[in-house]
Amino acid sequence: MKVVSVENLKKTYNRGKVVAVDGISFSVDREEIYIFVGPDGAGKSSTLKVVAGVLCYDDGKVKLFGQDIRSDRVVEKLKDKIAFMPQGLGLNLYHTLSIEENINFFADLHDVPYDVRERRKKLLLEATGLLPFKDRDAGKLSGGMMQKLGICCSLIHTPELIILDEPTTGVDPVSRRELWKLIYRFVKEEGITALISTSYLDEAERSTTLSIMKSGKLIVTSSPEFLLEKKIDVYEAEGEDVEKAYDIAWGCFKIPRLKGKVLRFVADDISPVSNLSLSVKKVEPSVEDVFLLNTGLKRVKLEPFFKISFDIPDEAIVAKNVVKNFGNFTAVDNVSFTVKKGEIFGLLGPNGAGKTTLIKMMTGLYNPTSGECFIAGFKGEKIKQVIGYMSQKFSLYSDLTVYENMVLWGKIYNVHGAILKSRIKEALRMVDLEKYRNSVVESLPLGIKQRLALMCAVIHGPAVLFLDEPTSGVDPAERDAFWQIIRFLAREISVTVIVTTHYMDEAEYCDRILLMNRGRTIAFGTPSSLKSETLKKIGMIYEVKTENPFSDVDKLTKKGFNAVLYGRKIRIYSKGILSPSEIEKIGVKVFSFKEGDVSMEDVFVFAVGSDEF
Amino acid sequence: MRDFFERFKILVWKELIQFVRSKGLLIFAIYAFTLDIYFAATGISLTLKNAKFYVQDMDMTSVSREYAYKFQKPYFNFQGYILDDKQIEKLLIDDKAIAVLRIPDGFERDFKHGEGELGMIINGAEIVSSYLFSAYAAQITYNFIMEHFPIKGIGLIEPERRLYFNQNASSKDFMGISELLTIVTLFLLILPSSAIIREKERGNIEMLVVSPVRNYTFMLAKVVSMSIVILLCTVFSILFILKGVLGIHVKGNLLEFSFFTLIFVFAASGLSMFIAAISKNMLQVSQLSILVLVPILYLSGSWTPIEAMPKLLQYLSYLSPLKYYIDGAFGILIKGLSLKYIWKDFLGLLVLGFAVFSAGSYFLSRRV
Numbered sequence: 001m002k003v004v005s006v007e008n009l010k011k012t013y014n015r016g017k018v019v020a021v022d023g024i025s026f027s028v029d030r031e032e033i034y035i036f037v038g039p040d041g042a043g044k045s046s047t048l049k050v051v052a053g054v055l056c057y058d059d060g061k062v063k064l065f066g067q068d069i070r071s072d073r074v075v076e077k078l079k080d081k082i083a084f085m086p087q088g089l090g091l092n093l094y095h096t097l098s099i100e101e102n103i104n105f106f107a108d109l110h111d112v113p114y115d116v117r118e119r120r121k122k123l124l125l126e127a128t129g130l131l132p133f134k135d136r137d138a139g140k141l142s143g144g145m146m147q148k149l150g151i152c153c154s155l156i157h158t159p160e161l162i163i164l165d166e167p168t169t170g171v172d173p174v175s176r177r178e179l180w181k182l183i184y185r186f187v188k189e190e191g192i193t194a195l196i197s198t199s200y201l202d203e204a205e206r207s208t209t210l211s212i213m214k215s216g217k218l219i220v221t222s223s224p225e226f227l228l229e230k231k232i233d234v235y236e237a238e239g240e241d242v243e244k245a246y247d248i249a250w251g252c253f254k255i256p257r258l259k260g261k262v263l264r265f266v267a268d269d270i271s272p273v274s275n276l277s278l279s280v281k282k283v284e285p286s287v288e289d290v291f292l293l294n295t296g297l298k299r300v301k302l303e304p305f306f307k308i309s310f311d312i313p314d315e316a317i318v319a320k321n322v323v324k325n326f327g328n329f330t331a332v333d334n335v336s337f338t339v340k341k342g343e344i345f346g347l348l349g350p351n352g353a354g355k356t357t358l359i360k361m362m363t364g365l366y367n368p369t370s371g372e373c374f375i376a377g378f379k380g381e382k383i384k385q386v387i388g389y390m391s392q393k394f395s396l397y398s399d400l401t402v403y404e405n406m407v408l409w410g411k412i413y414n415v416h417g418a419i420l421k422s423r424i425k426e427a428l429r430m431v432d433l434e435k436y437r438n439s440v441v442e443s444l445p446l447g448i449k450q451r452l453a454l455m456c457a458v459i460h461g462p463a464v465l466f467l468d469e470p471t472s473g474v475d476p477a478e479r480d481a482f483w484q485i486i487r488f489l490a491r492e493i494s495v496t497v498i499v500t501t502h503y504m505d506e507a508e509y510c511d512r513i514l515l516m517n518r519g520r521t522i523a524f525g526t527p528s529s530l531k532s533e534t535l536k537k538i539g540m541i542y543e544v545k546t547e548n549p550f551s552d553v554d555k556l557t558k559k560g561f562n563a564v565l566y567g568r569k570i571r572i573y574s575k576g577i578l579s580p581s582e583i584e585k586i587g588v589k590v591f592s593f594k595e596g597d598v599s600m601e602d603v604f605v606f607a608v609g610s611d612e613f
Numbered sequence: 614m615r616d617f618f619e620r621f622k623i624l625v626w627k628e629l630i631q632f633v634r635s636k637g638l639l640i641f642a643i644y645a646f647t648l649d650i651y652f653a654a655t656g657i658s659l660t661l662k663n664a665k666f667y668v669q670d671m672d673m674t675s676v677s678r679e680y681a682y683k684f685q686k687p688y689f690n691f692q693g694y695i696l697d698d699k700q701i702e703k704l705l706i707d708d709k710a711i712a713v714l715r716i717p718d719g720f721e722r723d724f725k726h727g728e729g730e731l732g733m734i735i736n737g738a739e740i741v742s743s744y745l746f747s748a749y750a751a752q753i754t755y756n757f758i759m760e761h762f763p764i765k766g767i768g769l770i771e772p773e774r775r776l777y778f779n780q781n782a783s784s785k786d787f788m789g790i791s792e793l794l795t796i797v798t799l800f801l802l803i804l805p806s807s808a809i810i811r812e813k814e815r816g817n818i819e820m821l822v823v824s825p826v827r828n829y830t831f832m833l834a835k836v837v838s839m840s841i842v843i844l845l846c847t848v849f850s851i852l853f854i855l856k857g858v859l860g861i862h863v864k865g866n867l868l869e870f871s872f873f874t875l876i877f878v879f880a881a882s883g884l885s886m887f888i889a890a891i892s893k894n895m896l897q898v899s900q901l902s903i904l905v906l907v908p909i910l911y912l913s914g915s916w917t918p919i920e921a922m923p924k925l926l927q928y929l930s931y932l933s934p935l936k937y938y939i940d941g942a943f944g945i946l947i948k949g950l951s952l953k954y955i956w957k958d959f960l961g962l963l964v965l966g967f968a969v970f971s972a973g974s975y976f977l978s979r980r981v
Contacts, residue, residue, distance in 0.1 A: 363823045384825040393816040399634045400627065411623040412824050414616040440634070 001066050003161055003193045004028040004051055009060035011046045016058075020046040022216035023060070028195060028209070031187055036197040037204040037287065038213035039475020040446040044197035045087055045165050047213075051195060052084035052163045064161070080110055083154035087165040087197075090146035092153065095139030099130055099149055102138050103156055110157035117156070124152040127182060142352040144175025151182060155192075162186075164196045168203060169473055172350035172502055173604045177564070180206055184565055188550045199473050200503070201288045202601075206566065212291055219294045224287065225568060232285040232293070237263040241276035248272055250299050255292040257480055258487070260508040260527055266293060288476055288505075298432075300481050302488040305426035306461040308495065310386055312376035316341045316464055316496040317362065322371035324357050324519075331357040333519035334371070339512075341463075342494035344486065346501065346510030350608055354519040355500045356392060359468050362498070363389050376463050385413065388462035390453050392469045398442040402433055402452055405441060406459060413460030420459075427455045431485060447478030454485060458495070465489065467499040471506065483509055504600040515607050523607045527600060534606050535598045539575035543596040546570060547589040559586050571596060620826060621834055628808060628838035638807075642842070645796045646850040654789030654859050661688045661745040666712045667695050667704060674721035680731075681714060683753045705736045711746050712736060727762065777948075786861045790946055791915045791939065793855065797847055797874065798909065798935055801881035802902045804839040806889035809977070810898050828978040832886060840878040844871055851946075864949030873941055873952065873959065880934035880966030886973035890980045909933045914940075934969065937962040 004027060011021040021043040028034045036044045049055035050062060053075035065081065067074050086092055093102050103124070107117040125131040128148040133141070138149060147167050154162055164183075168176045180203070186192055196207075204210045204224060211221040220227065237245055242263050249256030252272040253265040263278075266289060270280055317339040324332040332354040339345045347355045360366045362373050364383055375383040396405050403424065410420040428434050431451050436444060441452065450470055457465060467486070471479045483506065489495040499510065507513055508527045515523035515530075523530055535541070546552045549568050556563035561583075562573040572578065580593040633639060666689060668681045684691060692710060695701070704710045715732030723729035733750060735743045809832070812818045821831055848871060855861045888901045910916060912926065913935035919927055930936050941958035944950040952959060 365819060365822055384823065387823070389820060389823040391816055391819045395816040395820045397627065397631065397817060398815070399631050404627075404630065408623055408627055409824075411619050412821075412826055414620070414825065416615070416619050 001030075002027045002063070003030050003032075003065060004034075004195065005061075005063045006047075006051065007061040009047065009050060009062060010058045011043070011050060011055070012058055019216050021050070021057075024213075024216070024218045025060075026211060026218065026221060028193060030193055031191050032208045033183065033187055033194045033196065033206065035204050035207035035210045036195075036213050037199070037201055037210055037291070038197075039199065039478070040473050042213040042475075043216040044213055048084075048163050048165050048195060048197055049086075052082060053078070054084065080157060081160045083157070083159040083162045085150045085154050085162070085164045085167060087169070089143045089170055090138060090141070090150065092150055093138040093146060096137060098135050098137055099125070099141075099152075100134040102149060103152055106153040107156045112157050120156055120158070121152075124155055127185060128152055129178070142175075142350070144171045144178070144351050147171055147175070147179060148182065151179070155186060158190065159192065161193045161195065164194065166197050166199060166473075169199055170351075170469075170502065172353075173504055173601050174350050174608045176200075176203070177601075177605060181565070184550060199475070201291055201476055202286070202505075204287045205569075208568070210287070212287075212294065214295055220290065223568075227287070227290055228285050230285070230290070232266055232289060233268060234264065234266050234283050234285045234289050235270060235280050236283050237265075237273065237278045237280040239276070239278040241273075241278055245273045245276055245278055248276075255289065255297050257292075257297070258509075259505060260510070262508075264289075292476060292480075295475075295477050297477050297480055300431060300484045300488075302430050302485065302492070303426070304493050305430060306423060306458070306493070308463045308493060309461045310376060310463050312341060312386070312463045312496075314341050315339070316343070316376055317345075317498070318372075318374040319358075319362070320372050320374075322358070322361060322373060323369045324354075324361060324366060325369045330519050332361065332368075335514075335516070335519075335521055336371075337514055337521070337524065339496055339498065341496055342490055343511045344490045344497045344499065344509065346499055346507050346513040347516065348500070348507055348513055348604060349516035353516040355516055356468055358516070359466055359498065359500065363387060363466055385460070386463050388457035388460070388465045390450075390457045390465075390467045390470050392472075394446075394449055394453060396441055396449070396453055396456060399440060401438050401440050402428070402444075403437045405452065405456055409456040410459045415460050423459060427459065431455055431481075447474045447482075450474055450478070450482060451485070454482065458489065462495065464496045465498070467497065469500050469502065471501060471503060479503070479506070504604060507600045507604075515604065517608050517611045520611075522611045523603070527603075530603050531598045531600070534603045537610075538573050538598070538602070538606060540573075540577060541596040541598055541602065542572045542574065542578055542593065544570045544572060544580075544583065544593050545591040546583075547591065552588045555586055555588055556583070573602075616825075617830070621830055624826070624831065624834035625838040625841070628835060629841065631808070632804075632838070632842055638804075642800065642846060645800070646793075646846040647854055649796060650789055650792045650850060650854050651858060653792035654785045654855075654861070657784070657788050660784055661742060661749055663690045664688060664712070664742060664746050664749075665690045665692050665710045666714060666746075667692050667701075667710050668714045668716065669695050669698075669701065670714075670716045671718040672716050672720040676721040676724055677716045680716065680754075680757055683757055684714075684750070688749060701734055705734065708736070708738070710736065711739065711742050712750070714750075724761075785859060786947060789855050789859050789861050790863075790943065793847065793850055794935070794939055794942055795910060795915065796850075797843060797877070798881055798938075799902070799906055800843050800846070801839070801878060802885050802888065802906055803898070804842065805835050805882045805885040806892070806898050806902065807895060808835050808839060809886070809889040810892060810895055814894060829974065832974055832977060836878070836882045836886075839882070840875065843878065844874060847871070847874060863946050865945035865947075866951065869952050870942065870945045873938075873945060873955075873962075876959065876962050876966055877934060877938040879970045880938075880962060883966065883969035883971070883973035884934075886977040887969075890973070890976040909935045912936060913938075931961070932965070934962060934965050937965065 007025045008023045009021055010023050012019050024047065036047065038044055046055065050057045053069055062069050064078050067078065069075050094105065097105065103121050125134060130145065130148060138146065141149065168179055183194055187194055198204065207224060209223055212219045238261060242261060246256060246258050246263055249263060249265050253267040256263060256265040315338045319335060319337050322332055322335045335358060347358065349355050357366065361368050362375060372379065376386045378386060400408065406424045410424065415423065428437060433452060436448060441449060471482055486497055490497050501507060510527065512526050513530060514521060545568065549565060549570055553563050553565045553570050556570065564571045580590045584590055666684065670677050670681065701713050704713065712733055712735040715734065717730055720729055735747055737743050848867060851863055851867065856863050884905055888898060888905060892898045892901055912930040912933035914930065919930050937958040941955040944955040
């Protein structure tokens with residue numbers, strides 16, 4: 001019996017004007033981890049809500065555990081078997097209740113007997129590592145911890161199916177890895193089935209079955225292994241002429257993406273770039289490649305539409321021993337760094353590491369408790385005209401139109417009259433917003449909003465641009481377009497860009513990275529130097545495919561291997577050189593065994609992990 | 614300087630657009646400045662109208678019937694004669710009548726001897742109409758006696774009333790204008806603070822603080838734009854609702870009234886900024902607005918004359934900006950005075966407004 005089976009599901013909003021889900025069919029077996037991946041507005045949430053029985057649907061058939069959920073009576077009966085965690089950090093939690101009170105509340109909702117509740121609560125709190133904080137208010141937790149608590153609350157009544165709507169959006173890589181570990185553990189130990197949505201494409205590989213969703217339709221449904229075994233020729237090129245190759249690639253190849261100093265593309269024939277000084281190698285396709293092949297990428301054609309109105313020193317930003325205390329909590333603890341003019345500078349770290357606080361001090365929103373920040377040699381009021389800022393939450397006026405917003409921000413920053421008009425015209429044309437010119441911002445998709453927010457932030461020609469998680473939840477094609485603009489601003493107009501992100505692939509787009517944890521700097525350098533440093537510390541990384549990855553990873557960790565489940569693959573970090581036979585010795589059947597590359601995520605997790613202990 | 618004015622202009626313009634596009638607020642404003650005032654002016658009456666009553670006439674003589682006949686429309690509404698005592702209670706319980714007149718047997722005989730008794734059973738549940746009923750009835754009875762037994766040698770003293778300002782003595786004028794002033798106050802409390810909180814909630818305020826916009830520019834733009842909205846609504850309401858639909862005689866110069874209102878705007882928006890400074894979300898804004906509005910209304914004298922309040926409250930009423938506003942506004946709108954005759958209210962409002970505005974903007978700028 002299928003746990004979930006959906007046929008021809010249709011869901012519309014606004015009396016049929018907006019089609020959210022457009023006739024999709026899928027089914028989920030017991031113990032599956034079924035992932036929906038897709039951009040903001042693809043219809044993932046609507047699908048999950050329908051399956052969870054919290055949203056009515058227009059047409060189609062939805063069966064849970066073999067029973068049609070059209071009638072509310074059936075849904076009521078099934079509620080003890082299902083758990084649903086809605087989208088948004090800590091949205092299902094009561095922020096003024098403690099961790100323990102939250103769990104108790106959810107247990108009481110489902111009539112869990114006292115002794116069962118206590119036993120299960122202990123198990124869950126230990127598994128999530130929340131036990132030491134059980135008396136803390138849920139509102140005071142970091143994003144990652146909130147999501148863990150959310151999962152605890154969903155699992156307290158031992159459901160058979162858990163439905164998690166974007167549990168990892170806005171959560172840092174370390175917490176994300178822990179969340180996935182938790183999900184795997186309960187799937188394996190209790191035989192539950194998980195239906196999960198995510199906007200991180202790399203997470204899709206962790207599924208047993210994945211569906212790529214776009215505009216209410218399922219584009220691809222398959223197991224990740226099968227999907228990635230398809231014949232796609234993906235190449236990565238590195239070398240001096242990489243920027244030149246990027247221009248050529250737009251004409252000859254499919255989905256070219258410039259990832260830092262690496263160009264990635266899909267091609268049948270790579271001869272157009274063969275006489276450039278490049279080293280081209282074939283790589284394994286990723287879910288992102290498959291996704292983008294289906295949705296396409298767009299080139300943003302840019303021309304310099306403004307000049308920086310200030311001469312700024314080569315050291316665009318100087319931070320000297322910056323400290324920020326909130327009461328007796330130190331959010332930023334003695335951080336120093338300099339950013340060069342025209343650099344793309346990445347600020348990374350787990351939730352609550354102090355990135356946003358640091359940015360707020362640089363932009364003048366907070367005063368440092370001690371230490372100093374100089375922006376373009378200035379301090380205080382004077383920096384206001386020099387900087388552009390895009391805050392974490394979308395913060396343009398959503399009841400104004402695209403054009404009105406640009407006029408507003410232009411005039412606020414003292415750009416007037418004909419200059420303003422021509423600049424807005426140019427900006428809208430270049431980033432392809434002309435057709436939205438008179439639309440009210442609220443109705444636009446997230447990717448478009450973020451592009452507009454970026455344009456508003458640079459309308460006055462700032463020398464330094466601060467972007468606080470500008471791409472959270474944005475679809476990959478939009479993110480690529482966004483980064484094309486950022487790259488252009490930095491390279492062609494020499495705007496200095498400070499950016500924070502939770503997408504590890506975006507970290508590689510930066511020239512240099514500052515990695516923070518608990519308010520302090522824990523790593524600093526170029527992405528490649530950080531990677532090689534990390535690899536030196538780790539030793540070797542292996543990617544292993546085995547017969548039963550869920551139980552095998554347990555066996556490996558028990559034997560002292562540093563093994564992590566990654567989709568159906570197991571990643572093993574080892575000081576010395578390993579051979580497949582060493583693993584097979586402990587009763588793990590190895591299908592494939594190869595050396596893996598160190599990723600930015602490894603850098604992040606390793607640096608943060610070694611900082612904790 | 615150009616930068617400042619351009620910035621200020623665009624911020625005011627932005628507020629106006631946002632106000633027009635926020636459907637809920639717009640509909641509320643339109644309702645409040647039109648229908649609400651209409652309802653208040655026509656629905657709430659301070660005179661006796663159509664008061665239903667029965668007569669239990671056990672005398673049934675020409676004098677008793679003549680007496681009952683004195684209770685005339687439109688103030689009174691004669692419902693009929695009854696006989697039984699039990700019926701009286703039932704009529705009053707069912708709210709079929711405000712009062713029952715009891716005329717005892719032998720009323721004419723006793724009356725001609727210069728004595729005699731009358732009974733009046735009044736339904737006290739509706740305090741206003743019962744109060745008015747007994748007052749009117751007492752007047753009628755007095756006149757009735759005077760007609761029949763004029764005091765010899767002096768003749769009948771009959772006061773001739775001349776009403777100034779509101780010649781019809783209709784409560785419509787009073788209620789309509791005082792409701793308008795209340796609505797103006799309500800909106801002055803809610804609009805600026807909610808415009809500020811909306812920006813806090815959506816995170817827009819961070820972008821503004823980072824930008825070259827100063828706190829004071831930002832707050833002033835809010836107050837100015839919301840004042841424009843409220844002034845326009847007020848003038849519209851006076852011209853089309855008070856004058857047009859309700860036919861209230863509005864005297865005085867509208868420009869002078871607008872100018873006087875502008876001074877009031879300062880005082881009230883200071884309070885509004887104070888509300889914005891201490892609230893975190895829209896819910897708190899609306900709760901706090903009610904909390905602030907009610908004492909201001911009580912102390913303003915629009916509900917109860919200030920002279921009728923306990924001494925302590927009389928002193929406290931000097932702190933209610935609405936008191937000066939209502940005094941002055943009635944002066945202009947009903948008495949047709951010009952500003953120089955209401956300079957006391959003008960001055961009071963100015964001083965109080967300046968103090969409240971400075972305090973409010975100080976609190977807010979520290980919180981932004």
